[in-house]
Amino acid sequence: MVYNLIPVRQQPEPPDFNSGVRTPGSAFLSQTPDPTKRQWDKNRYWKSCLSDLYRSYDEICAYTGIWISFHGATVDHFLPKSRHPQGAYEWENYRLSCDRANNNKGDSTDVLDPFLIQPDYFVLNFPSLLVKPNASLQADEKRKVERTIAILRLNEECFIQDRLHWLREYIYTQDTHFLRRHAPFIAYELERQHLESSIITMMRV
Known part of the structure; x- marks a missing residue:
């Protein structure tokens, strides 16, 4: 197992990442330093490492702490490629994410990094299964956790049902x-x- 809880432990870059992702991606960016969405869509070299990302992070979404199928797995650019194109083809900028959390995150830079957060920042309430900030956090840290929960919509019914399952x-x-x-x-x-x-x-199921 990579981890038993949030935070997520960063895993090493796959041996063929440079040739399969970084090199062609860098060549594209050298010719197109400010890509449009359409240009990004035609140069999704990061997709070639999705299976490596999926295996490396034990098939667990970095943002929900829940198993995801390969069909529902995506490469999240933690620093959005629209704002940080230099990170578009870098392994260290990738987080394994379920498609819903990735879509909810969008281009936000206000989400806490699963690699850097401290244990117990996020807690789970039972029996509601709502994700909440730890009551012991300082006000600034609590706001950041609340903001992350809101952006990712971690308490949407679909995520609650996943936890319940x-x-x-x-x-x-x-x-x-x-x-x-x-x-x-x-x-x-x-x-x-x-x-x-x-x-x-408590759950009466």
Whole structure:
């Protein structure tokens, strides 16, 4: 496992990344330093490393802490390529993201970096399954967490249902390893809040 909770531990660049992504991407940018959306769309060299990104980060969305299928996985440019074209073809700027979180993020630069946030910045409320800032955070940190939650829309019904799905699987099976593998954020929060057993009664499922 890459990680059991937010934050995400950055993984090394794949051996063929330079030849498959960086080199052709740099050549494109040297000829087109300020690409239009259409030009970006024709030069999506980052897509060739999606399978590497998916494997490297254990198939877990960096923003939700939930397993995603390969079909629903995307390469998120943490620094948006529209504002930071120099990072468009750099592995260190990529975050594995589900398509919905990536679309919600858009070109925002106000989202906290999953690589840099501190443990327990984000907490999960039970039984609502709403993501919230840790009550112990300083005011400025709390605002940043709230802003991230709002931009990514982490408390939209679709994300709540995703959490509920994996939590139900855990309640039915009592398989902690399975939950850590597919929903590490939920697993961590259950353990942190000492709810591994009482969650069954709490959720009434």
